[in-house]
Amino acid sequence: MKWKRKDLLDLENLTAEEIKHILHTAIPMKEILGRPIKKLPTLRGKSVVLLFYESSTRTRTSFENAAKILGADTTNFSVAQSSVNKGESLLDTAKTLQAMNVDLVIVRHSSSGSAEFLADILNAGVINGGDGQHAHPTQALLDYFTIQDHLGGFEGKKVVIVGDILHSRVARSNVVGLKKLGAEVTLVGPPTLLPPEMKYLGVKISHHLDQELPGADAVMALRLQLERQQSGLFPSIREYSKLYGLNKERIKLTGKDTIVMHPGPMNRGVEIASDLADSVQSVIEEQVTNGVAVRMALIYLLIGGGTVNVVD
Amino acid sequence: MLWIKNVNLVDPTQGLSGVRDVVVRDGIISAIQERLQEQDVLAVLGTARIEEVQQIDGSGKYLFSGLIDVHVHLREPGQEDKEDIRSGSRAAVRGGFTSILAMANTSPVIDQRALVEFVRIQGQRAGMARVYPIAAVTKGFKGLELVEMMDMRDGGAVGFSDDGKGIQNAEMMRLALEYAKLTGCPIISHCEDNDLAGNGVMRRGEESARLGLRGIPASAESVMVARDVLLAGETGGKIHIAHVSTKESVQIIRAAKNIGIDVTAEVNPHHLLLTDKDVTLTGTSFKVNPPLPSMEDQEALLQGLADGTIDMLATDHAPHTWEEKAKPFAEAPFGINALETALAAVWQGLVVKGLLSPEQVVKLWSLNPARRFGLAGGTIQVGSAADMVLFDPLYKEMITAESLESKAQNTPFLGKEMQGFPVMTWVNGELLMENRKILDRK
Numbered sequence: 207m208k209w210k211r212k213d214l215l216d217l218e219n220l221t222a223e224e225i226k227h228i229l230h231t232a233i234p235m236k237e238i239l240g241r242p243i244k245k246l247p248t249l250r251g252k253s254v255v256l257l258f259y260e261s262s263t264r265t266r267t268s269f270e271n272a273a274k275i276l277g278a279d280t281t282n283f284s285v286a287q288s289s290v291n292k293g294e295s296l297l298d299t300a301k302t303l304q305a306m307n308v309d310l311v312i313v314r315h316s317s318s319g320s321a322e323f324l325a326d327i328l329n330a331g332v333i334n335g336g337d338g339q340h341a342h343p344t345q346a347l348l349d350y351f352t353i354q355d356h357l358g359g360f361e362g363k364k365v366v367i368v369g370d371i372l373h374s375r376v377a378r379s380n381v382v383g384l385k386k387l388g389a390e391v392t393l394v395g396p397p398t399l400l401p402p403e404m405k406y407l408g409v410k411i412s413h414h415l416d417q418e419l420p421g422a423d424a425v426m427a428l429r430l431q432l433e434r435q436q437s438g439l440f441p442s443i444r445e446y447s448k449l450y451g452l453n454k455e456r457i458k459l460t461g462k463d464t465i466v467m468h469p470g471p472m473n474r475g476v477e478i479a480s481d482l483a484d485s486v487q488s489v490i491e492e493q494v495t496n497g498v499a500v501r502m503a504l505i506y507l508l509i510g511g512g513t514v515n516v517v518d
Numbered sequence: 519m520l521w522i523k524n525v526n527l528v529d530p531t532q533g534l535s536g537v538r539d540v541v542v543r544d545g546i547i548s549a550i551q552e553r554l555q556e557q558d559v560l561a562v563l564g565t566a567r568i569e570e571v572q573q574i575d576g577s578g579k580y581l582f583s584g585l586i587d588v589h590v591h592l593r594e595p596g597q598e599d600k601e602d603i604r605s606g607s608r609a610a611v612r613g614g615f616t617s618i619l620a621m622a623n624t625s626p627v628i629d630q631r632a633l634v635e636f637v638r639i640q641g642q643r644a645g646m647a648r649v650y651p652i653a654a655v656t657k658g659f660k661g662l663e664l665v666e667m668m669d670m671r672d673g674g675a676v677g678f679s680d681d682g683k684g685i686q687n688a689e690m691m692r693l694a695l696e697y698a699k700l701t702g703c704p705i706i707s708h709c710e711d712n713d714l715a716g717n718g719v720m721r722r723g724e725e726s727a728r729l730g731l732r733g734i735p736a737s738a739e740s741v742m743v744a745r746d747v748l749l750a751g752e753t754g755g756k757i758h759i760a761h762v763s764t765k766e767s768v769q770i771i772r773a774a775k776n777i778g779i780d781v782t783a784e785v786n787p788h789h790l791l792l793t794d795k796d797v798t799l800t801g802t803s804f805k806v807n808p809p810l811p812s813m814e815d816q817e818a819l820l821q822g823l824a825d826g827t828i829d830m831l832a833t834d835h836a837p838h839t840w841e842e843k844a845k846p847f848a849e850a851p852f853g854i855n856a857l858e859t860a861l862a863a864v865w866q867g868l869v870v871k872g873l874l875s876p877e878q879v880v881k882l883w884s885l886n887p888a889r890r891f892g893l894a895g896g897t898i899q900v901g902s903a904a905d906m907v908l909f910d911p912l913y914k915e916m917i918t919a920e921s922l923e924s925k926a927q928n929t930p931f932l933g934k935e936m937q938g939f940p941v942m943t944w945v946n947g948e949l950l951m952e953n954r955k956i957l958d959r960k
């Protein structure tokens with residue numbers, strides 16, 4: 207299929223076909239990552255700006271590598287070294303980027319809707335690298351790539367996502383796409399972090415992890431923001447871990463060779479025990495590799511125009 | 519001298535709703551009758567020269583007593599980039615309002631008599647709608663000490679409110695209700711529990727969850743409504759609940775009225791016409807506090823209007839600059855610019871659909887506000903001041919930034935065509951707006 211979108215802001219508007227097309231495009235990208243010399247001329251002369259208002263070395267590095275491998279020039283427009291600290295508005299930053307005539311902007315920002323805000327102003331493509339609690343589409347896509355790799359597909363597969371669903375853009379984006387792909391999703395977390403309004407997602411909601419594990423093909427633990435304890439959202443890490451923490455013993459309840467996922471960075475011993483994180487069931491490191499491949503695919507689709515062959 | 523002919527006169531005070539002629543002399547209504555003859559009009563006006571009488575054909579139009587808006591933010595002193603008393607009172611007249619109550623959350627807040635007098639005098643200077651100051655309840659809005667309520671009332675304040683934020687301390691609110699009895703003025707309560715509201719930016723529910731925006735639970739308002747009506751009951755004070763937006767608030771107010779508590783309540787048009795489903799991530803003109811309600815809340819608000827639980831309409835006109843609103847949703851300020859679109863919005867959204875009658879509109883937006891706050895106006899009868907609005911239900915207009923008298927343009931109706939507008943507004947018999955344009959005084 208021919209890719210037509212300028213931006214990737216969330217997964218709400220993507221069709222299952224488009225999602226599969228991205229995943230398909232990521233397969234040769236992953237192959238390139240396995241080569242000794244990882245550098246292509248595909249996007250030579252294209253400029254990619256990484257606009258990160260929230261510090262996230264992992265995501266930024268992943269995008270930066272993806273763009274560089276494809277031959278694009280990357281510029282970090284990050285908090286520490288820019289006018290962001292001096293209080294320049296997102297509007298003015300957008301106008302500046304527009305004036306610089308860049309090709310692609312990858313933005314991470316603490317406000318929901320900030321990626322759409324930029325996309326409305328810029329002629330350049332925009333990839334949402336995470337906006338507030340709203341969406342994190344590239345994380346979801348790399349998770350799909352990983353699931354597909356291990357489970358062979360999505361139809362009828364049971365995926366359990368456990369943790370702080372309310373505040374998680376990862377969970378929101380994941381569910382939206384997984385439903386489109388035909389997976390069966392269950393969300394699990396304490397009532398304060400998985401309140402009734404999350405039923406808008408239209409998937410099963412549960413507060414009891416052990417009841418939901420049987421039959422699960424993939425289990426994804428979300429990072430727990432430890433400061434939420436101070437806000438009273440859960441009583442203690444100890445109790446959280448006891449009720450919702452993944453470990454080797456508990457994962458046996460699935461009765462399957464379940465894959466265990468985590469978007470990183472992990473709080474070991476909180477939402478996931480080390481014995482499980484480092485076990486053969488864990489695909490957490492693969493998620494990181496797949497993240498680069500999926501981001502390469504996206505950058506290629508958005509600004510490569512499909513006019514050049516990706517691979518040689 | 520003015521003779522309006524064959525106009526559909528709506529005046530709930532007299533139970534009047536029918537075609538009449540209205541004659542005005544020296545700013546006072548001098549005659550109201552069916553089909554007056556020229557010689558009768560001349561006799562009433564005490565003149566022989568018909569050329570001196572402005573004659574207006576009112577057929578197909580309504581004549582209402584000037585609307586009274588008990589909740590506007592005029593931003594002066596201190597935030598004149600958003601609005602000032604002149605631009606705000608011009609916007610009012612253009613919207614059909616002849617009296618407006620200016621909230622005290624300016625910079626500085628209106629917490630001394632001199633500031634009350636400043637607002638009043640600036641209103642007089644503008645020479646548009648009558649501007650009545652609302653004074654703060656507590657000094658500096660700090661919620662710690664009461665303002666000099668009597669001195670401020672004597673300076674022209676017609677009510678007291680820390681609107682913009684709620685009075686968090688229940689004992690402070692109790693004392694305010696108790697002490698304000700001296701003044702005879704109501705306390706206007708902006709009901710919002712800060713802890714429950716948290717850093718929320720829209721109504722908490724499935725829509726806020728979908729957008730990933732922090733939610734404000736309905737209880738953030740309702741618990742404080744409950745607290746304040748109980749305190750009004752206990753003290754015998756007068757409470758007016760600003761911008762009611764939840765089903766539970768309506769239920770509580772209804773119950774309070776049933777047991778004789780001196781409570782009145784207002785609702786904003788946007789809460790009757792828009793819901794949380796209208797919120798989008800980049801639609802900051804829909805960001806307002808209290809936030810746009812759920813569908814269920816909205817039904818309860820309409821029911822509350824219908825059965826008299828809610829006493830009045832009010833705009834909560836809250837202008838902000840374009841730059842302030844040109845931000846991601848969570849970072850933009852709360853507020854909707856409403857004076858120039860509110861009547862059209864209510865007309866096409868509620869009256870045309872049969873949810874509200876023209877008589878109710880006048881009662882809710884003119885008569886009841888006048889009664890509650892002890893103001894002139896609210897009626898068109900012989901001997902009363904001619905604060906009037908001629909309303910054309912067929913008049914269509916595109917809402918554009920250029921057409922607005924307000925300095926700001928943060929309205930959800932920007933770029934939309936609306937129908938049903940005031941085409942003439944008189945204050946004290948003086949024509950201040952004609953054909954949607956302010957008539958500047960010589």
Ligand SMILES: [Zn+2]
Binds near residue numbers: 681683
């Ligand atoms: Zn308020």
